[in-house]
Amino acid sequence: MNLAQYLENSARNYPNKTAVRFEGQEVTFQELDIACNRMAQGLSGVGLGPGDRCVVMMPNGIEQITVYYALAKLGAALVLVNFLFRMHELEHILTDSKPKAFIGSEPYLEEIRKVLNKGEGPSIRIALGIKHDQDFKDLENVYSDKKEFSTYPADDNDTLNIIYTSGTTGVPKGVMLTHKNLARTAKILAEMRGSIDPKTVIIGALPLYHVYGITSVMNVSMYLGLTIKLFPLFEPERVIEVIEEEEQTIFFGVPTMLNRLIQLASENPPKRASLRFCISGGASLPVEFLKRFEALFKTEIHEGYGLSEAPVCVENPYGKVTKPGSIGLPIPEFSARIVDNNGNDVRQGEVGELLIKGPGVMKGYLNRPEETRETIKDGWLYTGDIARMDEDHYIYIVDRKKELVIRGGYNVYPREIEEVLYQIPDILEAAVFGVPHEDLGEEVAAVLFLKEGAQTDTKAIQEYVKERVAPYKYPRIIKIVKEPFPKTGSGKILKKEVKKQYSSLE
Structure with missing residues (x-):
C-alpha cells in the first residue's frame, strides 16, 4: 500500500x-x-x-x-x-x-x-x-x-524516505525506509496505544524531517485522524500554553525537551494539565527527568526506543506496567534479542548488543550493500546499542557500544554515570566519555552545563557521584561549561562533538 x-x-x-x-x-x-x-x-x-x-x-x-x-x-x-x-x-x-x-x-x-x-x-x-x-x-x-x-x-519494497544518519560513528549513510516500513509502524503504534479521544490534540514540536517526528507525530495522526498542533520549533512556553488550553493532548519529545519543560513548570506550575500521556524517545531518558515530569504534569511518560534504521520498535506498554529506566517491550509484530560478540543470546540480566526484527526494519543503506549485510543478518538489525533484559523481558539501554569506556580493564558505561549526575538539580546537561590515559588506557571525564544561578562546584559534584557508584566509575575529570551542548535538529545531544571539543581534558 x-x-x-x-x-x-x-x-x-x-x-x-x-x-x-x-x-x-x-x-x-x-x-x-x-x-x-x-x-x-x-x-x-x-x-x-x-x-x-x-x-x-x-x-x-x-x-x-x-x-x-x-x-x-x-x-x-x-x-x-x-x-x-x-x-x-x-x-x-x-x-x-x-x-x-x-x-x-x-x-x-x-x-x-x-x-x-x-x-x-x-x-x-x-x-x-x-x-x-x-x-x-x-x-x-x-x-x-x-x-x-x-x-x-x-509496492511493499518501494522506498519512500531516505534519511541520513547523524553520522555519530562516521560518514552519514542514507537509510532507506519503504512504504511498508512506515505504514506498518504507524498502524501498529496507533492501535497499540488504546482508545484515544478524537478531540485529542497531538503537540508537534519535533522536526518533521526526523524519523521520530515523521512516524509518531505525522503518520500516526494521519492514520487516526487526529489534529496536530504544529510548531516551527520547540518553544517550552508555547507547549505549556497548549497543554493548559486543550481538553486532551499527547506530547512526543526527547529528554532535552522534557528537561526544559520541567525547568519552566518548576517555576510556574501549569494551571491545568491536559496530557493524556507523553512519549520520550530519541535518546535515553534519565529516570530523574521522568519522575519530575510526571509529578509536575500529572501524567505518565512511556519511554520508547527507535533509530533511523527501525523507527519506534520498543516502547513501555499501555495499560500495563511501565518501568522507569526501561525502554519497555518490543511493540506488536517486533522481536528483540540481546547477544554477545559472537551473536549468541546472553543470559537474562547480562549485557550485550540489542537486536531488533520486525516490519519497520529498514530496507538497507543506500549504495552500501556491504554495510547493509553487516547491519542486518537473517532479518535481525544489529543496533550497536548495549542493553540488558529483565525477568519480564523489559529492555534497558546501557549505552552505545562505541561509547563504552574501559578504565584500567573495567567497563564504565557513560549513561549510568549521567543518570547519577542528572539527580543533581543544578545540572541541565551532562556528557560522560573516556579520554586517553597513559596508565589506565582511558579515564572517565564529565562535561556539564548548569542551570542559571547554580551553587554547586566540581568538587561537590564529584563527591556526590563517588558516593553512589563503584570506585573505578566516578569521573576524575569534570569540566563545567558556559554554553549549552551542540544538538541534532531533534534535540539529541551530539556527544561526539562534545567529546571532540574536550578530548584533551586532563
Missing part, C-alpha cells in the same frame, strides 16, 4: 475536521488531501515520477506536510534533510542520493545555493517563499488546478 492512503482515509472519514494548526493557519483533512493531489499533479507536470528522488529541505509547516504526502502519492522517494545543514553536508547527500529534484524554503537556501552554483545537484529546483528567483521555481506556482490525482500503487 501507499502510505498516503492514511491521509486519504481520514479525508473521507473526517473531511471537515482540522488536520493541522500552524501559526494561525488551519487546514482540514479534506483540504490537505486536495492540496496534496494538486501538488502531486504539479510535480508530475515538471517531470517527477515514481522512483525519482527528491531532496526535501523545509522547516515544519503545512506546506512541508503537503510536499511529503504529495511525493508519496506520486511514488517518489523523499530525501529528508535538516534545513540547517551546511554546504559540505549537502554535497555529500546530493552526491550519494543523486536526486532529480530539490524542494526547499526561504530563508534556508543559502547553503544549497553554494552547492548548486558549483554546477552540481538536481535539475528540478523548487522553493517556498521566493519571488523572481532564477535558481528556483516558486512552490506556489507548482500546484495544479486539478483536485484529483491517482495515487501510485506502491
Whole structure:
C-alpha cells in the first residue's frame, strides 16, 4: 500500500475536521488531501515520477506536510534533510542520493545555493517563499488546478524516505525506509496505544524531517485522524500554553525537551494539565527527568526506543506496567534479542548488543550493500546499542557500544554515570566519555552545563557521584561549561562533538 492512503482515509472519514494548526493557519483533512493531489499533479507536470528522488529541505509547516504526502502519492522517494545543514553536508547527500529534484524554503537556501552554483545537484529546483528567483521555481506556482490525482500503487519494497544518519560513528549513510516500513509502524503504534479521544490534540514540536517526528507525530495522526498542533520549533512556553488550553493532548519529545519543560513548570506550575500521556524517545531518558515530569504534569511518560534504521520498535506498554529506566517491550509484530560478540543470546540480566526484527526494519543503506549485510543478518538489525533484559523481558539501554569506556580493564558505561549526575538539580546537561590515559588506557571525564544561578562546584559534584557508584566509575575529570551542548535538529545531544571539543581534558 501507499502510505498516503492514511491521509486519504481520514479525508473521507473526517473531511471537515482540522488536520493541522500552524501559526494561525488551519487546514482540514479534506483540504490537505486536495492540496496534496494538486501538488502531486504539479510535480508530475515538471517531470517527477515514481522512483525519482527528491531532496526535501523545509522547516515544519503545512506546506512541508503537503510536499511529503504529495511525493508519496506520486511514488517518489523523499530525501529528508535538516534545513540547517551546511554546504559540505549537502554535497555529500546530493552526491550519494543523486536526486532529480530539490524542494526547499526561504530563508534556508543559502547553503544549497553554494552547492548548486558549483554546477552540481538536481535539475528540478523548487522553493517556498521566493519571488523572481532564477535558481528556483516558486512552490506556489507548482500546484495544479486539478483536485484529483491517482495515487501510485506502491509496492511493499518501494522506498519512500531516505534519511541520513547523524553520522555519530562516521560518514552519514542514507537509510532507506519503504512504504511498508512506515505504514506498518504507524498502524501498529496507533492501535497499540488504546482508545484515544478524537478531540485529542497531538503537540508537534519535533522536526518533521526526523524519523521520530515523521512516524509518531505525522503518520500516526494521519492514520487516526487526529489534529496536530504544529510548531516551527520547540518553544517550552508555547507547549505549556497548549497543554493548559486543550481538553486532551499527547506530547512526543526527547529528554532535552522534557528537561526544559520541567525547568519552566518548576517555576510556574501549569494551571491545568491536559496530557493524556507523553512519549520520550530519541535518546535515553534519565529516570530523574521522568519522575519530575510526571509529578509536575500529572501524567505518565512511556519511554520508547527507535533509530533511523527501525523507527519506534520498543516502547513501555499501555495499560500495563511501565518501568522507569526501561525502554519497555518490543511493540506488536517486533522481536528483540540481546547477544554477545559472537551473536549468541546472553543470559537474562547480562549485557550485550540489542537486536531488533520486525516490519519497520529498514530496507538497507543506500549504495552500501556491504554495510547493509553487516547491519542486518537473517532479518535481525544489529543496533550497536548495549542493553540488558529483565525477568519480564523489559529492555534497558546501557549505552552505545562505541561509547563504552574501559578504565584500567573495567567497563564504565557513560549513561549510568549521567543518570547519577542528572539527580543533581543544578545540572541541565551532562556528557560522560573516556579520554586517553597513559596508565589506565582511558579515564572517565564529565562535561556539564548548569542551570542559571547554580551553587554547586566540581568538587561537590564529584563527591556526590563517588558516593553512589563503584570506585573505578566516578569521573576524575569534570569540566563545567558556559554554553549549552551542540544538538541534532531533534534535540539529541551530539556527544561526539562534545567529546571532540574536550578530548584533551586532563
